[in-house]
Amino acid sequence: MSLRALRRRPVVAALALILPFLVPAAAQQAAAENVAPEPVAALPNPSFEELDGDRPAQWILDETRAQTLAVVDTARTGERAVEITNPSGQAIALRSTPVTTRPGATVTGSVWYRSVSGAAAWFYLEFWNAAGTRITERHVAPAPAADWTQTTVSATAPNGTVAATVLLYGSSTTTGVSLADDAALDPGYAPPDPGIGTQVQLFHDLDRVASMDQVGRVVHEAETTEQPLITPTEPWESDNVYVYGTAIVDDGVHKLWYHAYNREIGDYFTLYATSPDGRTWTKPSLGLVEYDGSTDNNIVGTMHSPTVIKDAADPDPDRRYKMLAFEYGPERGYTVYFSPDGLRWTPCDCNPVDDGADVANMFHDPNTGLYTVTWKQPHTDGRRAVFLSTSTDFETWTEPELIFEADERDQQQAVGNGLENAQVYGMPVVPYEGRYVGFPWxxxxxGAGEAGTAGDGPIDVQLAFSDDLRAWQRDDRRPVIPRGVPGSWDYGMVFTSSALIESGDELLLYYGAWNGWHGTTDRQAAVGLARWRRDGFASLVNGGDRPGTATTTPFVATGDELRLNAALDKRGSLRVEVLDENGVPIPGFGAGQARPIIGDRVDHLARWRVGVWADLEGRTVSLRFHLDGGDLYSYRQQDAG
Structure with missing residues (x-):
């Protein structure tokens, strides 16, 4: 079986080495110099109650500008506020201690102010990179207010951000006296828990990466089959078979519940196939559902968008397999079914469990123990979006909650490509290593498309990542299962299985592809296979022309050894340096003492000439990866053997 070559393009991430904020920035607009030394987790002394001499502690008054600042007892809360006098022709700047944040975080700053005379001090929200240089800012010029009034600024932290500050600034173009109290700075980000234990650490985002230099982050396309694995060969399949459905490995057998639309009778069939290896498939004669006077077929039902799980923990053997699907007709709505064998399905008396729309993807969440579904629901603007519901018994489901929709960036891209808008047709979600991976369609x-098609346009599969099923990160929006060229079997639309199969060192995702857009009626469909290496959805990468480094956030060391999933180039290498809680290399674990890792393995062992990982048990450490040509996909602590 030939495979399409993996095409990899880096998502540009912050390439700055994190340094203490000790070097003043070059001359910039509006008092953009002299950042305080070290970023902290929370804004200190927000109400100016603590003093350092006659100045508010942990705030910096720019010494190159006016010094007409006073701490006064005319406070909004507590005992103190600051009085900012903005002299004619001079500027004054009072800046907070920097607070740690990260690119993409929604950062919010606020302060309460009151005018005494003239113009009130302007209020800035500033973003800083690792070199101590201000990247950008947002500010407001508050209107004079005789009573205490709150002013607020929010912005998304740009690429390269490591910290944010708030600034009270009196411009040289204005004069006035104002009071300020009760400042706040919400970084929109909480530092990760250092207690990672033996959980695999992935690079689905950069939450646990403190800094990078000459290293980027890549979201990887899948390797896909050049030709389909399953094609329509039976009369009940008409000219289309596709994966609105589920593929699993059950007792060593690959099983697939897939879909076909029979054009002759105008109805959907849920079909069943098996494979010993996931590549060669058989459509067994099941003798269950009659078609054209015979049950010699692989039909198990007429459900639409069927997704299946095997629930080995259910004490009722007749509910061992569970399906959630959609039914058209008088009982239109989302429906659930139970089966002892995955073939003979009994509808629940509780049906329909929700009115909904017509696309659902369901899984049993090992993180919460809940049955969980992401399903299409009516949306306020008429565009398709993804909603979340959960259940403890598979019969009663929580009120659908909107969790994922096309955003402004998607809309701009669609319009830029000459289309009307962007929507989300569906989104299978799979739990993976304690987190979640989404495959938004x-x-x-x-536009409208041909009659009866409910709209026209292509459908692409992207990757999205989440810790909680509600907040999703999707920085790279290229298709990860690329559609083919016009005239190919997978040119028009791609849909994926509701389940990911972990097979040895590979991750397998079956998909259905159409050769035409949604709004055409003469399109055909077939089933293909997408593959990633284990942990292979995203990686840290270095091109090999200049070595790079990436440093993790602190965590507590445990276990006997440190393992890494990495693919190094022919002349590439990876060394692991271990730092203490102060960022200083631990004796025996320095970069010069680390043995180089070479080659392509999912379980490289980190070694040092002197140091032994088990000796670090209980210590707070960080890792500095020295990457020279290749990809690092994950790392994990574990006990030997």
Whole structure:
């Protein structure tokens, strides 16, 4: 079986080495110099109650500008506030201690102010990089207010951000006296828990990466089959078979519940196939559902968008397999079914469990123990979006909650490509290593399409990542299962299985592809296979022309050894340096003492000439990866053997 070559393009991430904030920035607009030394987790002394001499402690008054600042007892809360006098022709600047944040975080700053005379001090929210240089800012010029009034600024932290500050600034173009109290700075980000234990650490985001230099982050496309693995060969399949459905490995057998639309009778069939290896598939004769006067077929039902799980923990053997699907007709809505064998399905008396729309993807969440579904629901603007519901018994489901929709960036891209808008047709979600990976089906809506098609346009599969199923990160929006060229079997639309199969060192995701857009009626469909290496959805990467480093956030060391999933180039290498809680290399674990890792393995062992990982048990450490040509996919602590 030939495979399409993996195409990899880096998502540009912060390439700055994190340094203490000791070096003043070059001359910039509006008092952009002299950042305080070290970023902290929370804004200190927000109400100016603590003093350092006659100045508010942990705030910096710019010494190159006016010094007309006083601490006064005319406070909004507590005992103190600051009085900012902005002299004619001079500027004054009072800046907070920097607070740690990260790119993409929604950062909010606020302060309460009161005018005494003239113009009130302007209020800035500033973003800083690792070199101590201000990247950008947002500010407001508050209107004079005789009573205490709150002013607020929010912004998304740009790439390269490591910290944010708030600034009270009197411009040289204004004069006035104002009071300020009760400042606040919400970084929109909490430092990760250092207690990672033996959990695999992935690079689905950069939450646990403190800094990078000459290293980027890549989201990887899958390797896909050049030709389909399953094609329509039976009369009940018409000219289309596709994966609105589920593929699992059950007792060593690959099992697939897939879909076909029979054009002759105008109905959907849920079909069943098996494979010993996931590549060669058999459509067994099941004798269950009659088609054209015979049950010699692999039909198990007429459900739409069927997704299946095997629930080995259910004490009722007749509920061992569970399905959530959609039914058209008088009982239109989302429906659930139970089966002892995955073939003979009994509808629940509780049906329909929700009115909904017509696309659902369901899984049993090992993180929460809940049955969980991401399903299409009516949306306020008529565009397709993804909603979340959960259940403890598979019969009663929580009120659908909107968790994922096309955003402004998607809309701009769709319009830029000559289409009308962007929508999300569906999104299978799979739990993976304690987190969640989503495969949103991004629908670029091009108009009404042919009669009965409910709109036209292509559908692409992207990757999205989440810790909690509600907040999703999708920085790279390229398709990860690329559609083919016009005329190919997978040109028009791609849909994926609701389940990911972990097979040895590979991750397998079956998908259905159409050769035409949604709004055409003469399109055909077939089933293909997408593959990633284990932990292979994203990685840290270095091109090999200049060595780079990436440093993790602190964590507590445990276990006997440190393992890494990495693919190094032919002349590439990876060394692991271990730092203490102060960022200083630990004796025996320095970069010069680390043995180089070479080659391509999912379980490289980190070693040092002197140091032994088990000796670090209980210590707070960080890792500095020295990467020279290749990809680092994950790292984990574990006990030997």
């Amino acid at each position: 991004m629908y670029s809506y091009a």
